[in-house]
Amino acid sequence: MKRNEIQTIESTNRKQKPAEDQIEFGKQYTDHMFMMDYTEGQGWHSPRIVPYAPLELDPAAKAFHYGQTVFEGLKAYRKDDQIFLFRPERNFKRLNESNERICIPKIDEDLALEALKQLVTLDQDWIPKAEGTSLYIRPFVIATEPSLGLAPSKTYQFLIIMSPVGSYYKEGINPVKILVEEEYIRAAPGGTGEAKTGGNYASSLIGQEEAEKIGYTQVLWLDGKEKKYVEEVGSMNVFFKIDGEVVTPALNGSILHGITRDSILHLLKHWEIPVVERKISIDEIYEAHKNGKLEEAFGTGTAAVISPIGEFFWKNEQLIVNNGEIGSLTKKLYDTLTGIQYGTEPDPFGWRIQL
Incomplete structure (x- = not known):
């Protein structure tokens, strides 16, 4: 041989x-x-x-x-x-x-x-x-x-x-509720946050366990230095639609280079929908919600594909997103991406491999 x-x-x-x-x-x-x-x-x-x-x-x-x-x-x-x-x-x-x-x-x-x-x-x-x-x-x-x-x-x-x-979350494509974690951190600059290694996920378990105790599906992690900037959800990258523009945290060495994340960025640019990768603070998310500009939020990952977020819980306050319902852009992204994956939608990017 x-x-x-x-x-x-x-x-x-x-x-x-x-x-x-x-x-x-x-x-x-x-x-x-x-x-x-x-x-x-x-x-x-x-x-x-x-x-x-x-x-x-x-x-x-x-x-x-x-x-x-x-x-x-x-x-x-x-x-x-x-x-x-x-x-x-x-x-x-x-x-x-x-x-x-x-x-x-x-x-x-x-x-x-x-x-x-x-x-x-x-x-x-x-x-x-x-x-x-x-x-x-x-x-x-x-x-x-x-x-x-x-x-x-x-x-x-x-x-x-x-x-x-089947579905990763029991909610399926229905919106999930996310707890903003303020005590623990998942990763820090110079660490292994962008590597897909077991220790990253072990360190996230305590936050997820605490979230589940109070009825939340997952944790939104903030940066390890200032505990101010949004990084990612436990098993997903995260996106926000704010006043017509889609924002996702920029890759900074402690955020996973999500393949579904990258695919969503390609789709949004293909549709000429404004999208930007940058630092975004939890305070900015709060202010956008307070001013009625936080239109949609969703997570992306291989397991869940796209998971709409219907609520964030931060500082004992519920931030309800789009009345707790899936947004129209989130639904379009989910339908298109899964359509490409299952061969029911055109694949303009050449992502699909048939065996």
Whole structure:
């Protein structure tokens, strides 16, 4: 076998697929997964598709102790007998950007994309058919060297697992309620905020837990230095429509380079709708709401796609957005983007890949 030829070992014990009305986000997994190993001095090697199974790792593996791990999230979509991926090359590019920040050797992006295509094709029967459903894809890298010395690992595994999913939020496309977090911070300049690494999400859990206790779906994080400027929601980038102009926080090193975020920016510019990336403070959001200029707000991300925001809770005050209803621009963006992803709308940007 050639060094980068992908070996496939098919499962002889196929699992029962969940009923499409009983799919839970990230709870059931397909029959196969992709794996590839890294060894210092040898590089990445042994790419293979194998039956989905637990991993065997040494208790001293560095991923457990020093958080040297990164991940991605994307989806496969079905329209009748057609299967589509949406901008997957951007995910592997971003994975390598995260790898660089966490001192993990870069993967071959072309090989990763080919492995993904083969894996999705093999497990295509797991892609649900019901409206709004898809196959969630989770590529990730973990440090596997069994050593407690604080240094980058000398061995790694790169894996791709997949899970049939419905809506990320129980509200679906209905507006969610967001708590503005003022006590904790998620990331700070010079940190790992723009890398998709597990520690960022671990640090956000306490804020999300506190939000859920008082009936809010997610947390809006402010900057780590002044706790003044809006950054992102726990699992989404965030946009505001203020007095006819769409505003989203500029990428500053502590905000994730969202692929859905980038797609929304492209759509807005394509439609010639005023849009700007800049610093925006929570005080500005409050004043816009107070003056009746905060017209819409929404979050963007692979899991939720676009999630309208119907309320912010800040300083014990409820800021209701658009009467708690989805805005017309948010709805148009959602319909267009999901239409491109599912192959029901034209794709003027060449984002869609058909398998």
